[in-house]
Amino acid sequence: MSQTLWYPLILLGWLLTTGGTSGMQLGLIHNAAHLKVLRSKKADTWLARILGVIILMPDADTYTKGHRKHHNRKTHQTSEDNTIKTLFGELGFKPGMPVNFYWRKLIKLVNPLFIGKYILTVRFNKCFLNTTSLTSKLFAWAVWTVVVTVITLTHSWMAFAIAYGVPVLIFYTVIHFVRLTVEHKALPVEMMKLRDKRYEALCTDAVFVGELPPSSNLSGFDKIFAWSGWWFRLFFWHGIIRWLIVPADIVVHDYHTRMAGSPREYWEMAIWERQKQQENGCPGWPTLYTSQWGFINAMNTVFNSFSQLPKDYQF
Numbered sequence: 001m002s003q004t005l006w007y008p009l010i011l012l013g014w015l016l017t018t019g020g021t022s023g024m025q026l027g028l029i030h031n032a033a034h035l036k037v038l039r040s041k042k043a044d045t046w047l048a049r050i051l052g053v054i055i056l057m058p059d060a061d062t063y064t065k066g067h068r069k070h071h072n073r074k075t076h077q078t079s080e081d082n083t084i085k086t087l088f089g090e091l092g093f094k095p096g097m098p099v100n101f102y103w104r105k106l107i108k109l110v111n112p113l114f115i116g117k118y119i120l121t122v123r124f125n126k127c128f129l130n131t132t133s134l135t136s137k138l139f140a141w142a143v144w145t146v147v148v149t150v151i152t153l154t155h156s157w158m159a160f161a162i163a164y165g166v167p168v169l170i171f172y173t174v175i176h177f178v179r180l181t182v183e184h185k186a187l188p189v190e191m192m193k194l195r196d197k198r199y200e201a202l203c204t205d206a207v208f209v210g211e212l213p214p215s216s217n218l219s220g221f222d223k224i225f226a227w228s229g230w231w232f233r234l235f236f237w238h239g240i241i242r243w244l245i246v247p248a249d250i251v252v253h254d255y256h257t258r259m260a261g262s263p264r265e266y267w268e269m270a271i272w273e274r275q276k277q278q279e280n281g282c283p284g285w286p287t288l289y290t291s292q293w294g295f296i297n298a299m300n301t302v303f304n305s306f307s308q309l310p311k312d313y314q315f
Helices: 003-033 041-054 060-071 082-090 099-110 112-129 134-153 157-180 189-194 197-202 220-244 248-259 267-279 295-307
Strands: 206-208 291-293
Touching: 003 041, 003 060, 003 157, 003 220, 003 248, 041 060, 041 134, 060 082, 060 134, 082 157, 099 112, 099 157, 099 295, 112 134, 112 157, 134 157, 189 197, 197 248, 206 248, 248 267, 291 295
Parallel strands: 206 291
Antiparallel strands: none
């Protein structure tokens, strides 16, 4: 095979591996932390532990502990919430700033020093050193001792760096930050302080990646061009965002925000379950689900909500 043919294959491999990593973390590990994958505390903990070690994320027990605070109304969108720590700590967001201020902060995601620091101080540190569980720590060291030994003995460090290091460590770290920019929006200060059921219902939007199809009134070349562009954007823009950034049930994270901890939550059927609730008027909730169409639109919606907060607002 010609050497030049390897380049598109490497790009395809990076795309598949990064998306697989994203689905592993946001789909399986996240729902295992809620005991919703195998529906057994021991089995789900070990599933999250094994997958977390494979992709070098914080150990399952640390992740679960932090995630409980994220779902607690008292600590949601406060300084104890990991999402707020990441956006307003790591990325340097500030309340009450113009929308373009938040966009400019994302330039950090192309800074190798910023990404490298996060990989070392968060991912490696909370996988191998600063873990909640000794079992997780020992398991991580055992697995990666074997992996590093095999790579060294087979002289495969270059292949490992290209096939694993770039997509799993570098690209997914960027994806992690971008994903958090659409997770929850800020609400009026009174609601942020009250933190009642209405706050819980409105702080999260579904993020639907797609757009309306072309008008049925088009004909001839106009119709061909319109539909060609629509299909191109579906596969090479919306589809890639769906695969990389909002996999599994993440597109309807508003459903999870409302249903987390409920035995009636079925994450694998989240899109359909949410629609059923929406059609039935969302019984038990003060408002229907809300949504944003288009990932960039969803980012701007969240950024705009941050900009509406007072500059002296304390999370």
